[in-house]
Amino acid sequence: MKGSKKIYAWFPFSISMLCAILFIYAATSKLMDFQQFKIQLGQSPILTAYADGLVWMVPITEYVLALLLLKDSFRLVGLYATIALMTMFTTYIILVLNFSDYVPCSCGGVLEELGWTEHIIFNLAFIVLSIMGIVLLESKTKPKPTQP
């Protein structure tokens, strides 16, 4: 009981910290080389038409998510949003690989060294971890308000 209660507490927390660090790193590295990021996003085969807006949206979203994850009261929302963002990113990669006219030169920014397939696995791992975090967090917090 005690051990499992502990896991309810620390697991979602560490997942959130991990994701927060990832997002802050990703967003910062984009802003550090903003011009490059802008060019790469613009030439990405799927998002070309929306590159102007996305070039700001992506890092801002990442920072906001990191904040949500760091704050105890917003962690659950943060984790849901993390899953959404990670799923979108993964979908993007799959679309690029399968349905786009051509595969862009593997763009840098975050985790430059990863290939596309590794990137998918990496993302999926984060999605799975976040889902576990949510399930734990939900089953910890939800029973309380429904009990009385």
Add this chain to the structure above:
Amino acid sequence: MNLKKVYIKLLGTLSTAVGVMIVLFLSSEQQVHYNNAFSRRYPPHPIIKKYYMDLGFNSYYIAGADKNNLYLGNSTAPWHLLQVDLNTKDTFHLKLIPQNRDLSYRSLQIKVLSPYFFVMDGTIPFILRGRLGEWRADPWMYGRAYFSKALPIDSNRIMIRTISTQTQRATLGMITREQGVSVHLDTTILKPSIDGIMDVDGELNYAHDTNMAGYLHFYTNEFLVMDNTLSQIIRRTTIDTTKWAQIRLAKKSREQGVQISAPPVIISNTGAIADDLMFINSDRLGKNEPNNNLEEIAIIDVYNWKKGTYEFSFSLNHTKKEKLREFDIVGNRLVSMQGNKLGIYHMVEKYFISNK
């Protein structure tokens, strides 16, 4: 039971995220292909450089090609023709001889359309024709029509751009020689926006595989594709959004005529048409393109004129001193003239199949 709710929420999040991405993908795809978002897409390596050949002069221009040979004319040595075997890289220096040795001329241009070559001067005006291999140029047309540009489209027909005496505007037309020489002008093809001469300036192109002619406007984002009788005109626009020619004209005096008074905005430099594809070299930069690289590369945009779509872009390396002057498509090769050099590129088939 509470977990069930959580799973539904998770499932909802996941499917919304996937859905949003797919919608974004589909609509972006739609916009890039059909709208003037004016952002280019660069697939990796659609053309591969085979070799450069140093010609020693920068006055060569592309006169024409047959299957494996490229013919280059030279503007400073007007009767000289250089034949380049694209497979073996052998070059042959040829000398054309006019039948009438006393012929006077001002600006000769040679065009090759196997098995003939044409020697043309639109200012005299005359056109001579001869057979490849014989190299003797016989009169084909003399004095019937002045022209500023001419391009043979088959052995008896030459597409021209000239000034119509009726409208005093630039006009496309055709010189045909069957029993006699006849000249047909169609004044409706080029639509004037300023003076009808400068603003509609452009380049004639012809695709011998499909017998379609092209007219590439320099100062607007429009290019025309028409059949070899100059009918069924298809008007297409490039990814650039400049609809109206941005040139300022000044009339100095009646004798001097109209001059361009400010540097014009050149939308399209030069082009080539092959199959269903129109290739256009443009120095205009799109979104997200670094502006300092035009001194290193020449951008060529590929359009499918039949479908009316922008396909993709690629670039050729050049230098500020040796800029791309012109290029053409010869089979699955792209040949370029830049500085003293002739560049030969292989076109990777999967990118250039027009009906993919």
